[in-house]
Structure formats: structure tokens, C-alpha cells
Amino acid sequence: MLPRISKTNRKKSPNNMSLDTFAKALSRVEVNPGFPGDLQPYMQQQAQILLQDKKSGAIPNWSTALRPDFMEGARAGA
Secondary structure (H helix, E strand, O other): OHHHHHHHHHHHOOOOOOHHHHHHHHHOOOOOOOOOOOHHHHHHHHHHHHHHOOOOOOOOOHHHHOOHHHHHHHHHHO
């Protein structure tokens, strides 16, 4: 997959990055799937606003709505 990305990049970029440079740049990308620590309070606040404005009928249960099981699966595969 890397050479294909590199060819696409080289066609669109006047820099013509070498395959080695591109591979080195991609090797430095870190993936750490997860939710920010402040996501649930933010979502709760927004849900309360929607409920007050009668744009929502109920506030979700965040322990199931955010699907932590999906995040655990993503972390396991990362």
C-alpha cells in the first residue's frame, strides 16, 4: 500500500517526496484509539441542552451509547 500512496502523493505534490522519506514519515505516526477524557461530560452537557430545547426526548446512557466495547477492540488491534 505504501508505494501507491507515495505515487498519489508525488503526482499531487511539487515536492516529489522519495519513497524512503515517505515511509519514514508514516512510521512515526502513532495511533492510540480512545475517547478524550472530557468527552462524556461534554456530551452530557449537550444532551441537556437538546432536552431543554425539546430537540431530544431523553439523555442517553453514555456507558452504552459511546460503545466502550468498540474502543477496547480498537485498542486491542492497535
